[in-house]
Amino acid sequence: MDTTAIIVTVVGLGLVAFVLWYFFFSARQTASAVSSTSGVQEVAITVKGGYSPDVIEVEKGKPVQLSFYRDEENSCSEELLMPDFSIRRDLPAFKTTLVELLPKEAGTFPFTCGMGMLRGSLVVK
């Protein structure tokens, strides 16, 4: 093994470590719901290659209104799925789509794009 091969190996393994850390172990962006005066918990989410914030904390038993603003045309994010709440919505590009639901149980409920590539979760406390 020559020097170049050693460099390639070290850099390659370094990249592997980075990819694993970056996608699986690094900290996520979390947002807690803001309760409006009418008692509805509101959260605004931007959809652009992912959901930001992608961890949303809400309280149990109070209605939740999520407003998804899809800031791209990429077809990956055009569908929104929240299987635990039987919600499947098409998100029009550059528009806000409201999704209303009532969390009855505590737990972590994922939401994803149509193919399950983009992910976020609704944490009910």
Added chain:
Amino acid sequence: MEPATKTETLDIEGMTCASCAAFVEKSLSRTPGVQRAMVNYATEKATVDYLPTQASPATLKEAVINAGYGVTERAPDTSAAERGAEIDRQKALAYQKLKRRFGVAVGLAVIIMPLSMLMLWPAMMQRINMQWLNYALLLLTLPVLLYSGREFYVSAWNGFKHRAANMDTLIAVGTGAAFLYSLAATVVPGFFTSRGLVPEVYYDTTATIIALILLGKVLELRAKTQTSAAIKSLIGLQAKTARVARPDGAEVDVPIEQVQLGDIVVVRPGEKVATDGLITEGHSSLDEAMLTGESLPVEKNAGDPVFGATLNKTGSFRFRVTKVGADTMLSQIVKLVEDAQGSRAPIQRLADKVSAIFVPTVVVIAILTFVIWFDLAPLGTRLPLALVNFVAVLIIACPCALGLATPTAIMVSTGKGAEHGVLIRNAEALEKAYKVDTVLLDKTGTITKGEPAVTDFWTLPGPAGAAREAGQLLQMVAAVERQSEHPLAEAVVRHADAQGGPRLTATSFRAIEGKGAAASVDGQAVLIGNRRLLADENITLSPPLIAQAEQLLSRAKTVLYVAVAGQAVGLLGVADTVRDTSAAAIKKLQGLGIEVVMMTGDNPETAAQVAGQVGITRYFAEVLPQDKAGKVKALQAEGRIVAMVGDGINDAPALAQADIGLAIGSGTDVAMEAAGITLMRSDLNGVVTAIELSRQTIRTIKQNLFFAFIYNTLGIPIAAGLLYPFFGLLLSPMLAAGAMALSSVSVLTNSLRLRGFSVKS
């Protein structure tokens, strides 16, 4: 009649204190036509009741503005129709754009490919400056990359910022790497030659991959629009206008949104019924196939319910509106199907887990592939080999097939179910129905019609009966029963009406509680009722009559005795009749390898009789309503997966206890709440459809998942060069792109096959 008021909610802007609210309220209250205005400072909302004849949302808004405040247009609406239209428009645009991008990529790739192959002709190569050729290829590839493939890079970058990786990440990294390597070989070839490497370029690879992936996307988008075709056609069934009869007699066409509860709507032959209601006058036959899947038109008379979106065939009628908007049958079906399409099948769980880690894992495998090839391949070729295999791994991996496998099949099949009058609550219900090996039927209302009908009419031969014709006797009885409200009496009247004949009138009617009824017809005293009624009147039964009655009783029928002028002259046998379709449907279920079990509150004789009639061998008799769920449990304890079919309120616990509950359509809302599947048609064939559909759907999902898993688990190692040490085989990245484009399309096409679903007869 008091004119109907409408209620409007306005979002008020600019209120800074509670007194502002009072001011807005006053201004609204003074507006002509406003009956009541309430402004809530905390929620910044005004609720206004007004007469639509004198005021409108616009005049209300004006009143608020006059008071010095503003009205916010309602927040982006989530109404399905509006969103649907916007999405359709955007999708059509996106499709056009995608086709253009694909066109450019293909156009340039067909030039780039032969140019890149010039090196295969050494004679030709001697005349061409390699350096210039590479620059020409670079110029041709740039538009493919920057125009056709732009979205891949943008999406990959957006995803990367969110620590998310998707299919575009793979394509962007793969083509990006091939392009950058080629760029370096073009611009600084000296760097390569000085290290003993040939400065090869991969512009053809880059361009072809992008063209092929775009081809896959074009095909995918086309197929995907078809998966939701069923729900779109359901929504499209909604009538746009209704012909409303005004109290002054005028008939006006009004937009469907303005139709209100209590309005009288006129429907002429060939027209669509606008919304749900009850017929007030006229009669007709209606085609309800779009809602119930029933192919035969249904006869409707005054008092019968009609449903929006159904088609009036022959007659004209008027109906009073009982439901509008989201409450109508059509809207509820649409809602149910939409909900089902958003649900997740448990079978999908593994695929979900894999999807979540798929792309980063593939990137890791690709990097390792690069490192291993670089370290192990011969010095002169290690860099190109490492690069080509790195790109091939990234490009062949297809998370799309995995992601599309289940949801597309669920979408097609729930839509298809709705077309057949089978409403599936969610994907889980579909999966449960697939596993069913035992169907438990509640006799009344499912196997049978659930209402008594006259099955036998027998008159005494000989002097007593000969005096009059049987038909006339039936009409005499019907004349009495027409005045009674007993369910058995209704059955007698229906039977007599069906037979035809002159109508007679009965006078001095009296109902005898728990026994029957008496009246005078044509001057003769007519009695109809049970045996005790005749006994109380001291009327004796002749032996043939008794024999006939016993025979009917042994066949589990209710016997009604008829006496005219103090003499017993005839008998009526009444029973809950079996639906015409029950026996055939049960046979089909048995043909599917399912054991059909019946349960009923009737005595064992009746139960045996009905069971024999429809070909059921196992049944539970004398089951009390509260014990129905227990019977489901008993079957489950035998290790069976039980589907319960029922209609009544008292079936709800049993429907919920069963592995899958099927509520039969004419049933109650309560039963439908507890059921996983609702059959719109009162017909056991729906059970067959539901089970067949679930079987075909789950089979399709399994094929899809199998294909997606096998494709990726075989494709990735082959692309990484695993076969090279044994067979000297390497996968070209261009072939990998072709395979990837085809894989997701194959899964979609397989799901779309469900559109051809029909029940095997």
